[in-house]
Amino acid sequence: MWAKLRSRKYLQRILLSLTVFIVVVLCVFASTMYVKMKSTTLHIQTEANRKVLAQVKYNVEYMDEILKNLMMSLYFDNEVIPILYGQTFSYESIATKLAKLDKLADSSTYLHSIILYNNYTHTYLSTNRKFQDNLHGEIGRFEQQIQQLENQHSLHKMQLIPFKISNDSMTAVDFFSYVMYRDEAMPTLKQSALILNVNPEWLFNNIKVINDLAYDKRSSVLLMDGQGNSYTSENRSANFLPADVAARIQASQADFESFTYGKGNNKSIVTVMSLGMYQWKAVSIQSYDYTLSELKGIRNMLVISTVLFLLLSAVIAYIISRRLYRPVERMIMQLKGTLPAGPKLMKEKDEWSYLSDVYASMIDKTNTAEIQHARNRQIVEGFHIRNLLTKSRSLTKDEFLHLLTEHDLAIDAEGPFMIGVCQIDDFETRMMQASADDQKIYRFALGNIGEELLSPWCKLIWIEMGDNHFVFLASLLDKDSFSLPAFEASLKEIQQIIQRYYQLSTTISYAAPFDHYLQIAEAYSEAQELIKYRMIFGHSTLLSSERVKVNERHEDLYQATQIEKQIIEHLRRGNSDELMKNFHQFFTYAISLTYTQFMYSILHMTVTVTKTISEMNENRSRPIAIDLRQFYKKVLEQETVGEIEGLFHALTAQLTNETSPGENDKTEILCHTMKEIIAENCNNPDFSLQTIAQLLKMSSAYIGRVFKQGTGTAVTEYINQVRLNNALALLEAKDISITEVMERVGYRSQSYFFKLFKAEYGTTPKDYRLRKVIGTDKI
Structure with missing residues (x-):
């Protein structure tokens, strides 16, 4: 079966075309579907990220609003103002207020602690005893960070600011602080201030809960402050972000943005949402593979389905190809052996090429047969026309009519008739220079142009009797309306057209019109005699009995x-001048003779x-x-008296x-x-x-x-x-x-x-x- 298939190239082409078409359609369909599903999945995930980050944004904004209200309430509290701006105070007098502040800090899920700084006494009061007692130098580190922020011009009132004052290296920040003081133009450490410290665990635990519910362990939600510091849900610094990614997130001015970074297994989806305050941003980082993990099963299922469908399609394509190929196979079996080289052609070409060659061969054979038949018909027809031209007196009326009918000759049987002879001037030279195809064109043009231009006057048969001897036999359409001068004008027009388009000079002779077919041979002989006078009258002349008619003359x-x-x-x-004159005198005398006397x-x-x-x-x-x-031979080869005289003048010069x-x-x-x-x-x-x-x-x-x-x-x-x-x-x-x-x-x-x-x-x-x-x- 495989060997048989290999020999049938057109069947292979059909099968291959169908298979390739199905493969391309399926691959394009599967690829398009997978890309669309992937795009849809990413879009859905991005929208999910937007919702998660929007929840984080809402929680932070809600916390910010509560703490700002609390800050304003405490800062203008009558019991807090003396603590901030009193120049002297005792702990006994403020003990009650401090107890209230401790109770307030303990009761709030947001607050880590409250710090009051009195610039006049340079005293820190805090609900966090550890900070107040400054057991490990917390106050000094706190003031150092405030000083750094002031140097960076990033310490502003009522803004969330991260502080790290403990020696714990596991945490990224101890608390986030809101600072309230009177004059923003003065250094913070030189004026009294109220500081609310936000518990970072509340914020990070909130993010951690969202993170644990929405993402796998390879994904996380981060916070990034205005200085570009990032914090994870475990209160760690997010130092795993590449510098270029962190810089892009910090520089982004969009409210919401999503992009990917990394390659291969390390590729991640980054979603950024501005929190709308203090230039803080919520950042979601997800594993690209995890996001599209659900698509892997669909992709595998799609690949398996495609492969199975391709196998099924290959079987169907083979069945369809066999059905499509069956008419071609039957045709080949019918035509097999028509070409001698058929088996070899089948090996080198496909079936249609073989059929095309067979068809071309059959057409060539048919055309050859038709051409051969037409040539044979022309030869037989030419034979009978030649007999008519030379032996018309031997034909009976019935034989003449039968000749016209059998060979479908264009002339009428009753006449009157006219015969002419045409010759191409300088025939040997022109035919030697022309190719075989050009010679055929010249012969065809003479007959075609002659028939067309003489058709208004007569019905015409144009035949080539031999090399450079063309004869036309015509029957006049209307003897009464026939005009010999107009007929001569048509003959001259033939000569002009042949000269213009083919650069051929022609000489034409014609005998006077006659009434009976028995006179055809006699008129043909007359036309042949007239054409000889080209020697005397020269090329491109129109010769008739009237033109060459002379009285009976005798040589002087x-x-x-x-x-x-x-x-x-x-x-x-050796007198060349006189000899030239004598030769000219002789040829002037010679052209006044008849053709026979002239020759x-x-x-x-x-x-x-x-x-x-x-x-x-x-x-x-x-x-x-x-x-x-050789001189004698050249004289015999010339066609006109002028050419012969030229030879004698050349001889004189020599x-x-x-x-x-x-x-x-x-x-x-x-x-x-x-x-x-x-x-x-x-x-x-x-x-x-x-x-x-x-x-x-x-x-x-x-x-x-x-x-x-x-x-x-x-x-x-x-x-x-x-x-x-x-x-x-x-x-x-x-x-x-x-x-x-x-x-x-x-x-x-x-x-x-x-x-x-x-x-x-x-x-x-x-x-x-x-x-x-x-x-x-x-x-």
Whole structure:
């Protein structure tokens, strides 16, 4: 059972929680009850002390009142006055009065004795013969104490004053005296006085009776006079009080006060009541343990009850815990084995943690299955949409309708339709910098934003056909209210939002609206062709057939050839400024072409430039350090004409740095001189490279190699180019025959002339003149 309990951590937690709760509640309840009972007991005891001390106060006040009345009665008695103030007297004359005083002292329970002092005769008369006879020096000690009290200014008329005149060390005081005399300003021993001595046993016996009835032997009631002297009920000095406690009692100004002092078994309860006269106080000192002794039994009984109740509570808590745990146990038995690591988890975690892990595992499996199902559905759906985009003509009407219904595609079956293609500009770089999660967000954002912004115009399907190829197929909601400019504005807004929030530049192309689903594949092909014009129009553009529409155009072979020749010539010469101008002129010309012509021109120019640099390296002692294969690859990787032109400008700058200025100047001078000679003498049919060598007095092989290096063209080829250019100008004149043109430019053979002309310009001299005549200036 214990081993089973140890394995069930949640059951342990329930049992422990209930047990701790019960223990805390019981302990708090028991402690609160005990503290309350203790507080109540102390309060009751304090009130009892107040009543006892109030009785002592009453007895002392009653005695004080009686003795004061007696003092006044005796002091003004006609028989006592002569004894106090007579200058002469005899014992026979006062014997009767003394007998009365003796009888009065004996009859009173309060009086110890009466003393009359005559200052004139310096005589003491007392009902206490022992004092009067001064057998042991009592009078001297009495006068000594009076003198001390006067020195301390504490001898006052009609106040209770303790006196100790005997040699008995067992007693603290012999009697308490009331002194009455005439002038308080004079010393007491220099004037007559009446002294009533109070029997201390009466006062102490009264306290002793109260003490014996109310307290145990470890408790006592004390009297403390105004000088701080304390007296017990046995007429002893209470010198067992600590000095700080005695000082606190004496300094107290309260009518009633209770406090505790000491620690452990020596702890006591002190109760103080002012007697209301002469600064005397009644003090009760009780044992703290004795006061609370009755509570010990209650406390023990409370502890035993608490322990028994705790044991019973533990049994009840176990029963309740088992009942609470039963549903959890059943659930664990049902789910056991769901997780492969179930037993291990049960050892390391509690039951709820195990159940939570099982639940999380089941949710993960469910979500994974749902995601997998959704992905499979998307893949199948994407497959059918791709077929629709590429093979729409092969689908029957029923197949098209079934496709829309089965895959719940958002478009309408009747159209009209519209297709567009979207691409992310600089896709490779942006995707390389983005994480996998960011790439998913980009793809999702394109479709989501596109569907939201185009929803006022159409129902939309957005699909990713491959890397950086997103297609939307839409059916217009209302063809009559459809506005192409407003639709284009929505597409531009898509581009702006994607740029603003995701810093992605996009290019979008779309085909013109069409009415029948059979035209979907044709429109998709059109949109794909249009998106290629990003190369010409640049990033973040919106491409439509209207924007890229051009008339059927033919390449201006003469312009292209001339630009290419100039580029080769300046490339060989290393003339960077002119080369920059030529490249700009070329790209300005290229963007006016169709996409296919543009790409052909760019690739042809790239091949020409790389080939020219290779030929230059063959004739140079120090080849130009340029990776031509990498340059060609970079050209193919660019997305816009501006980026391609930038590569050619960078190549020009690199060539300028690699080429020696002195070598360029020498080659340029020689080439320029040879061109001047050719321009001047090319009309001579016998003119050739050897003629130029003779004129310059140089080797024909050397000048031929230098000219080829400087211009990229052989001397013979350049001579033919100059002759054919001159022929073009002459052919535009209407009064010169083609044969005469041939002879004027330096050719003898008509067939050779026609062959060179057609190879250079793609047409014969006759056809060229004919087209010029009818007004067509482009071949």
